[in-house]
Amino acid sequence: MTYKNYSLKQLQAIDAAHHLHPFTDHKELRQAGSRMIVRADGSYIYDSEGNEILDGMAGLWCVSVGYGRKELAEVAYEQMLELPYYNSFFKCATPTSVLLAKKLAEIAPENINQVFFGSSGSESNDTALRLVRHFWALEGKPNKNRIISRKNAYHGSTVAGVSLGGMELMHGQLGGAVPNIVHVMMPYAFEVAEPGESEEAFGLRAAKSVEDAILEAGADNVAAFIGEPIMGAGGVKIPPANYWKEIERICRKYDVLLMLDEVITGYGRTGSWFAAQTYGIKPDTITTAKALTSGYLPLSALLVGDRVAATLVEKGGEFFHGYTYAGHPVACAVGLRNIEIIEREGLVERVRTDTGPYFEQQLAERISGHPLVGETRAIGLMGAIEIVKDKDTRERFLPSGSAAVVVRDHAIANGMMLRATGDTMILSPPLIWTRETIDIACDRILKALDLALADLKG
Numbered sequence: 001m002t003y004k005n006y007s008l009k010q011l012q013a014i015d016a017a018h019h020l021h022p023f024t025d026h027k028e029l030r031q032a033g034s035r036m037i038v039r040a041d042g043s044y045i046y047d048s049e050g051n052e053i054l055d056g057m058a059g060l061w062c063v064s065v066g067y068g069r070k071e072l073a074e075v076a077y078e079q080m081l082e083l084p085y086y087n088s089f090f091k092c093a094t095p096t097s098v099l100l101a102k103k104l105a106e107i108a109p110e111n112i113n114q115v116f117f118g119s120s121g122s123e124s125n126d127t128a129l130r131l132v133r134h135f136w137a138l139e140g141k142p143n144k145n146r147i148i149s150r151k152n153a154y155h156g157s158t159v160a161g162v163s164l165g166g167m168e169l170m171h172g173q174l175g176g177a178v179p180n181i182v183h184v185m186m187p188y189a190f191e192v193a194e195p196g197e198s199e200e201a202f203g204l205r206a207a208k209s210v211e212d213a214i215l216e217a218g219a220d221n222v223a224a225f226i227g228e229p230i231m232g233a234g235g236v237k238i239p240p241a242n243y244w245k246e247i248e249r250i251c252r253k254y255d256v257l258l259m260l261d262e263v264i265t266g267y268g269r270t271g272s273w274f275a276a277q278t279y280g281i282k283p284d285t286i287t288t289a290k291a292l293t294s295g296y297l298p299l300s301a302l303l304v305g306d307r308v309a310a311t312l313v314e315k316g317g318e319f320f321h322g323y324t325y326a327g328h329p330v331a332c333a334v335g336l337r338n339i340e341i342i343e344r345e346g347l348v349e350r351v352r353t354d355t356g357p358y359f360e361q362q363l364a365e366r367i368s369g370h371p372l373v374g375e376t377r378a379i380g381l382m383g384a385i386e387i388v389k390d391k392d393t394r395e396r397f398l399p400s401g402s403a404a405v406v407v408r409d410h411a412i413a414n415g416m417m418l419r420a421t422g423d424t425m426i427l428s429p430p431l432i433w434t435r436e437t438i439d440i441a442c443d444r445i446l447k448a449l450d451l452a453l454a455d456l457k458g
């Protein structure tokens with residue numbers, strides 16, 4: 001590899017001179033310099049200085065089968081030699097995209113049998129937004145086009161993704177969102193529940209905010225509700241157990257489509273193929289990406305329910321939408337093999353019955369008692385640690401988010417990659433983690449918390 005001819009300092013200088021990073025303060029980055037990740041194996045990443053770091057984030061919520069899977073490289077290589085690219089426009093298709101679509105229909109909730117491919121979660125949410133509005137137009141209800149989403153939701157970084165999302169800082173830089181998208185409260189009891197309010201009562205209240213938004217607009221003007229089953233980038237916010245069933249009931253009552261964004265939760269993370277199955281609901285669309293290929297190649301898939309697909313097919317007429325790389329044959333070949341690996345190794349089952357419950361238990365038993373921790377929570381292999389200044393009052397350190405960065409920096413320096421978002425540490429490890437890996441992670445997180453405590457209270 002040619003990068004080996006460069007020192008870290010040289011690479012950092014080139015990076016600073018030419019490379020604009022996602023979600024980055026470039027002034028700050030140019031002072032600090034990038035950490036160069038140069039290789040990875042299994043659950044570990046390695047930087048240019050030889051540091052080994054346990055990857056508690058599976059890259060960016062995506063490397064579910066872990067790093068270094070030769071068969072994914074081989075299948076990509078073979079497909080590249082045979083057919084590196086062809087599009088799915090103009091009445092064409094490629095075998096791997098067709099077969100992957102079939103496979104996804106098999107593992108999706110039973111009301112879902114169609115797939116629209118893209119290359120990223122953001123792209124597929126654009127597709128989802130356009131498709132549900134197109135659906136209602138085909139149904140003769142073009143005014144039924146309002147989308148209800150939630151505050152603090154993350155649905156990607158394209159204009160439609162940001163508009164669907166509820167992140168204030170992102171909206172602040174948008175200069176005009178896609179019209180007719182509104183945001184209701186998030187179902188996050190730790191921050192939003194009233195004192196003394198039960199989980200159940202809070203879950204119903206959070207769902208009722210969706211009903212209120214439907215009634216305010218008039219059901220004839222509301223196309224869909226969109227939500228991440230578990231808010232990911234917003235801080236792994238797990239809703240009360242009754243929330244999603246109630247949301248589904250409300251959507252059906254007012255004939256509002258239910259769109260799930262499973263870009264993070266899809267493909268096994270919560271212990272089912274999709275969180276829709278974990279919560280026992282049947283959405284009309286499911287956005288997926290990331291773990292579809294374990295991040296080895298960019299690929300996303302919007303899973304489309306029978307009702308929406310039937311109208312699209314029966315009413316006919318061109319849906320003026322699609323991407324050059326939709327159904328990319330190499331990415332689809334990798335996606336197929338990736339799902340085969342997840343099946344062969346029983347990873348979804350393992351998360352549901354073994355590592356998921358153990359992960360939640362270890363966070364609760366070993367981490368939640370730490371003086372800096374207000375709450376731990378997990379579902380499947382997705383977890384969060386709330387950083388607080390005072391465990392009893394839940395007072396946070398100021399400025400907001402600053403303490404979590406201290407914990408994160410100590411964690412990375414001590415061989416543990418996790419992410420800080422606001423005052424929350426988040427974890428989304430590869431699904432190949434075992435109980436032993438979870439133990440190592442907890443050791444390293446505890447060490448980081450102790451070091452951070454000394455810094456913050458010392």
Ligand SMILES: Cc1ncc(COP(=O)(O)O)c(C=O)c1O
Binds near residue numbers: 123155262263290
């Ligand atoms: C729930 C959710 N939706 C959409 C996206 C956007 O995906 P991408 O970054 O592939 O565009 C993300 C990315 O993290 C996500 O977490």
